[in-house]
Amino acid sequence: KTIWIATSNQHKVEEFKKMLPEYNVKCLKDLDQKIEIIENGTTFEENAICKAKSLYDVLHQPVISDDSGIEVDAMDKKPGVYSARWMGENTSYEIKNQAIIDAVKGKVKTARYVCVIAYIDEMGNAHTYRGEVEGQIHSCPVGENGFGYDPIFYYPPFHTTLANVSDEMKNSISHRGKALELFLEDLNRGKDL
Ligand code: ITT
Incomplete structure (x- = not known):
């Protein structure tokens, strides 16, 4: 089963792949055309819907996104x-992380981390699922896994x-794991990808 995710962030793709072992996870990079994604919302929900709609409009198939x-x-x-x-798209996370520590x-x-997954169903209707995880800013960077x-x-x-x-x-x-769990619960209640 294929699941399309409207993201160009490869780290997100890898996490979704691990969390969805039965699915063939595909993302924007797997399209042969470049689609323009305008992310000008002020909430995670607005941005997530915007991203998912951009891909839905091209594929005309159910898609999800992650903001x-x-x-x-x-x-x-x-x-x-x-x-x-924040601080410019090309600023490294070493610098961004140190700025937050300071x-x-x-x-x-x-x-906290927040993740909103938007799902555009077959009919083109949008559904959103929010996951959050509470944490603390550590006094120095630790570890090599994950991203950002x-x-x-x-x-x-x-x-x-x-x-x-x-x-x-x-x-x-994680915020992403929790949002995905809510989406899958909803999906298993009857919506079909
Ligand atoms: P797409 O819009 O293409 O999905 P993006 O990276 O631009 O990719 P966002 O606008 O949603 O995605 O930005 C999310 C940012 O929040 C991400 O680039 C990280 O800086 C941070 N972030 C989100 N989830 C994270 C996680 O699990 N671990 C670390 N940082 C995370």
Whole structure:
């Protein structure tokens, strides 16, 4: 069974592949045409629907998308929906992670990852599923796994960052894992991909 995901982020694709072993996960890079995705919403839900619709309009088949980010409480929940673009798209995560560490010095360290999966069904109707995971900004980057903000995302139950655990461990508690679980529950209740 094929599942189309409207993302060009290869890290997300790899996580979805691991979490959906029975599916043939395909993404924007598997299309022979380049599709323009405009992400100008102000919420994860708006952006996720926007991305999924862009691909649905090309394929005319059910698709999902993922809009996600990190909300840092001491930064007024920024970078939030701007997590990919914050500080410029070409700025390395070494620099972005250090900037967050500096921004929370002497302040509350709480943060959360948010993931909204949008599903456009056969009829073209949009459904959204939100997953969140609470964590803290670690005082220094730790670990080599995962991507993006994982080296500084300390997850108290694991006593370490999400970059310092296996993919399976991260996926079992992650914002993306939770959103995907809600989507699959809904799908298994009768909607057909
Ligand atoms: P697409 O829009 O093509 O899906 P993107 O990377 O631009 O790819 P987003 O706009 O949803 O996706 O930005 C999400 C950003 O939030 C991502 O680039 C990371 O910086 C961060 N992020 C989201 N999930 C994460 C995770 O599991 N671990 C670390 N960082 C994450």
